[in-house]
Amino acid sequence: MRQNPSFTLASEEGVKRVIREHPWMTIVSDTDASGLVASHYPVLLDEDADGIVLLTHVGRPDEVLHELGRHEVLVIVQGPHGYISPGWYDAKPAVPTWNFVAAHLHGTPELLDDAENLRVLEALVDHFEDAMPEPRRMRGTAENSAYADRIASGTVGLRIRITRFTAKNKMSQNKPDETVDRIIGELEGDGPYASPALAAEMRRTHETLRAAKARSQA
Structure with missing residues (x-):
């Protein structure tokens, strides 16, 4: 992923936040047998x-x-993203763009034993079921536990320690404040490219930038 200093996301904690909020990943391997292979998992x-x-x-x-x-893998996480129309800028000539946050993570997977795999599966289910009004647990009942044991045998658990990453948070940081506010307003509206999630990410980014600027000028 080509970097631009204005959009670089260098903070490990910032990348962790994106992972927590958008835990659906693309895993890419460059294999000896089949070349590039990609799969998608939470x-x-x-x-x-x-x-x-x-x-x-x-x-x-x-x-x-x-x-x-056997090999290092590339894990891609994608946060909010969307089209940004030049009509949201000003009257000057401009081109459209796409705002996004994404991270490319590199590491070699460790395959987990059956017991660890089951713990990871339970943690995944609990994590997403916690938001439900009546969470369904893998081991909520004897019947559920027996079913979980059967399906777990069809899966392989992984631990991937990330050794390096490249991340980008492109949120119109190169635009003046009034343009940024106009873009956020359009994203929060009801137009064809409205995106409340992207608007929230832009607002977070620019509130942080403005606070840092204020501190430096104090």
Whole structure:
């Protein structure tokens, strides 16, 4: 991912926030047998680990297709993104663009044993079910537990310790404040490219920038 100093997301904590809020990832492997292979899975952060460590699973036979454990993989996380019309700027000539936040994470997967895999599966289910009014747990009943044991055998758990990352947060940081406010207003509206999630991400980014600017001028 080509970097631009204005849009670089260098903070490990910033990348962790994006992962927590957007835990659906693309895993890409450059394999010996099949070349490039990509799959899509939910992930969790290992909150007890130092650095960025991902916990996830793949369905068999993806661990074979990806040759997991033999090579470094690229894990891509994508946050809010959307089209930005030049009509939201001013009367000067301009081109459209696309605002987005994304991170490319690199690491070699560690394959988990059956017990660890089951713990990761339970953690994934609990994480997403916690928001439900009546959460369904993998081991809520004897019947659920038996079913979980059966389906777990069809999956392989992974721990991916991230050794390096490249991340980008492109939120119109190169535009004046009045243009930024106009873009956010359009994204919060009801037009064809409205995106409340992208508007919220832009607002977060620019509030941080404006606060830092105010501190430097104090």
